[in-house]
Amino acid sequence: MTPRPPLAAWEEHLRAGKGLSSNTVRAYTHDVAACLAHLGLEVDCDAETLERRLTTRAIRSWLAAGADAGASRATTARHVASMRAFTAWAHDHDHLASDPGLPLVAARADQHLPQVEDVQGARRLMETARAEAADHDPVIVRDWAILEVIYSSGIRVAELCALDLDCLDRSNGTLRVRGKGGKERTVPLGEPALAALDRWIHRARPALVVGRKNSTLPGSTNALFLGAMGGRIDQRVVRTMIHRACATAGVKDLAPHALRHTAATHMLQGGADLRAVQELLGHASVATTQRYTHVDALRLSTIYRQAHPRA
Structure with a gap:
């Protein structure tokens, strides 16, 4: 039996063994x-070819070409x-005699402040949609x-997009969310979001199912949010x-992720605990959540410069 190419075997390892999301694996x-x-190698090249061509110097040449x-x-x-x-896995599984990726060190990524809308702008966006x-x-x-749900x-x-109808616990005002790595968490919803969901689920969603244009789709789906x-x-x-x-408002x-940034920033500005916001957003590390405190610090710096007589 011909062994699987290293890259294909690694991809299967990521999907089945690591529990990573499809986007991360891709x-x-x-x-x-x-x-x-x-x-100059094919994705299905064998271990022998990989061993001969995939060196630290070769990987660095690819990184340099990308930077250029x-x-x-x-x-x-x-x-x-x-x-x-990849190279660590390939070395551990005897596809490579040594690990050419081990000496690689990347410069620290730029820490860009997230794009956020202020409270008044977010309110205007929601009220316009309502x-x-x-x-x-x-x-x-x-x-x-x-x-309303994202904000x-x-x-x-x-x-x-992965939410199902049974993910909503209306009595407790919460959503059950499956995040990165398949980890589940429960997040609360505010009254405006619950009111919008009630209107969608009980009045608008049934009308969309009945009036759908594509007759090849199944008669019903458990998805919370449906396409046209x-x-x-x-x-x-x-x-x-x-x-x-x-644009209408x-x-x-804002992209969807920027709306998520906006929600996190407003919660921290309102006095929410950093650890609580970390849990709400599903961040594995509190360091990720701390980015939002930088946004708030920027806002405070602006206020300081405007208000302090010796700023």
Whole structure:
């Protein structure tokens, strides 16, 4: 029996053994495949070819080519992480006699402050969406509910699209969310988000299912949020909708993740405990959550410069 190519075996290891999300697995394997292509290798090359061609110097040449082409420090850092993970695994599983990724060190990624909207802007975004939903169009009601849920809970767009109807505990006002690595957490929802969900689930969603245009879809789906055709909503639809909603409301152009940033920042500004916000957002490390305190510090610095007589 012909052994599986190292890259294919590693990809299966990431999916089955590490419990990583499909997006993370795709990014890691894409990085390694790009490195192999730079070296003139096929993705299904065997261990012998890999051993001969995949050296520390060769990997560094690929990283340098990416930097010359304009790759950011964050992208380069991810490339290094991908290659180090792959070569360490390949060495442990006897595909490589030594680990060429071990000497690689990436420069620290730039720490950009997250794009956020202020409280007034967020309120305007939600109120505009609520007002538009008054015409009872199922899709517009759905969009209002999505905006309220992301801003209320700070969940990721992938987590939102994966929600099922039974993830909502209406009596306790919470959502059960499956995050990165398959980890589950429970997040609370505010009253505006619960009101929007009630309107969506009990009035608009049934109308969208009955009136769906694609007759090949199953008669029902357990997805909490549906696309216009009646199936589970796609992340791209959510992203496009949020950009459109921001333009309509006349606020900053926010991506779904920026709306999540906004929710986290406003909770911390309101006095929420950092550890509680970490748990709410599903961050593995509190260091990730601490980025939002930098946003608040920037706001305080601005106020200080404006108010202090010797600033």
